[in-house]
Amino acid sequence: MPEKYTPGYSINAMNFMAKRSLDTHAAFFKPYLRPGMNLLDCGCGPGSIALGLAKAIAPGTLTGIDREASQIRIAAESAFTHAVSNANFLEGNIYALPFEDNSFDAIFSHALFEHLQKPVEALAELQRVLKPGGILGLRSPDWGGCLIAPFPPELDRAITYYKWLHEQNSGNPYVGRELRALLRETGFTNIKASASYECYQPLSAIAEYLAERIQASAKEDQAVEKGWTDERLTAMSKGLREWSRHPDGFYAQAWCEVVGWKG
Numbered sequence: 257m258p259e260k261y262t263p264g265y266s267i268n269a270m271n272f273m274a275k276r277s278l279d280t281h282a283a284f285f286k287p288y289l290r291p292g293m294n295l296l297d298c299g300c301g302p303g304s305i306a307l308g309l310a311k312a313i314a315p316g317t318l319t320g321i322d323r324e325a326s327q328i329r330i331a332a333e334s335a336f337t338h339a340v341s342n343a344n345f346l347e348g349n350i351y352a353l354p355f356e357d358n359s360f361d362a363i364f365s366h367a368l369f370e371h372l373q374k375p376v377e378a379l380a381e382l383q384r385v386l387k388p389g390g391i392l393g394l395r396s397p398d399w400g401g402c403l404i405a406p407f408p409p410e411l412d413r414a415i416t417y418y419k420w421l422h423e424q425n426s427g428n429p430y431v432g433r434e435l436r437a438l439l440r441e442t443g444f445t446n447i448k449a450s451a452s453y454e455c456y457q458p459l460s461a462i463a464e465y466l467a468e469r470i471q472a473s474a475k476e477d478q479a480v481e482k483g484w485t486d487e488r489l490t491a492m493s494k495g496l497r498e499w500s501r502h503p504d505g506f507y508a509q510a511w512c513e514v515v516g517w518k519g
């Protein structure tokens with residue numbers, strides 16, 4: 257099965273990502289950032305975390321890479337709007353980065369590894385472009401750790417279906433817990449792992465993101481082949497939206513974090 261990026265690039269999906277920041281989503285990596293560093297953000301998306309990283313390492317340079325041209329354009333525009341002048345954004349694939357060996361003092365990647373079919377190959381490529389002694393920081397969710405209340409059957413079906421879609425696209429919704437092992441397998445040293453929760457507020461943010469993505473999948477081959485009709489998927493999306501209006505609704509997403517060094 258070819259690797260496919262499950263969230264897609266709808267305005268809704270992009271706005272969902274663009275609310276992230278260095279403080280809210282990359283706090284674990286902040287203690288390792290130093291002014292003057294040459295830093296790569298791999299899979300930077302719309303660049304909201306990247307801009308925070310750039311400010312933290314100024315006068316060093318932040319390079320953001322993403323496979324998708326639209327994300328690169330949005331990240332570059334955002335850097336211009338926010339007057340962040342030490343950030344460059346380039347189109348590129350993590351499996352074949354357009355950089356010389358030993359180019360970066362540090363590399364960061366947020367919410368990318370859960371979408372990769374070959375994480376060890378991707379890590380080997382990050383290791384190649386990282387300088388000896390350089391640090392790598394990764395953060396990915398682990399969908400096995402979601403805390404959700406209330407949890408009606410329609411919501412259960414929707415979450416189970418989204419995880420299935422993720423796996424059909426050769427992603428791994430449980431990669432968070434494996435990050436430490438992946439770094440060790442690739443040869444990183446002094447690895448430190450941690451975890452944190454993100455509580456979605458308002459609930460409509462996660463509900464709308466999942467509802468739209470589930471509904472859109474009705475036209476995709478894998479859903480059609482498995483008999484996931486438009487009607488069944490619409491019922492899941494409706495269930496998600498209804499749940500998001502529940503006064504006691506709660507959704508906490510587990511994120512796993514890891515840092516390691518190139519020896």
Ligand SMILES: C[S@@+](CC[C@H](N)C(=O)[O-])C[C@H]1O[C@@H](n2cnc3c(N)ncnc32)[C@H](O)[C@@H]1O
Pocket residue numbers: 261263273274276298299300301302303304305321322323324327348349350351365366367368371
């Ligand atoms: C979930 S988004 C995360 C964006 C940003 N890091 C954040 O957390 O807000 C993942 C990004 O990785 C990019 N991506 C997916 N596969 C990639 C690959 N093989 N190489 C580079 N970027 C990739 C996608 O285009 C997408 O913009």
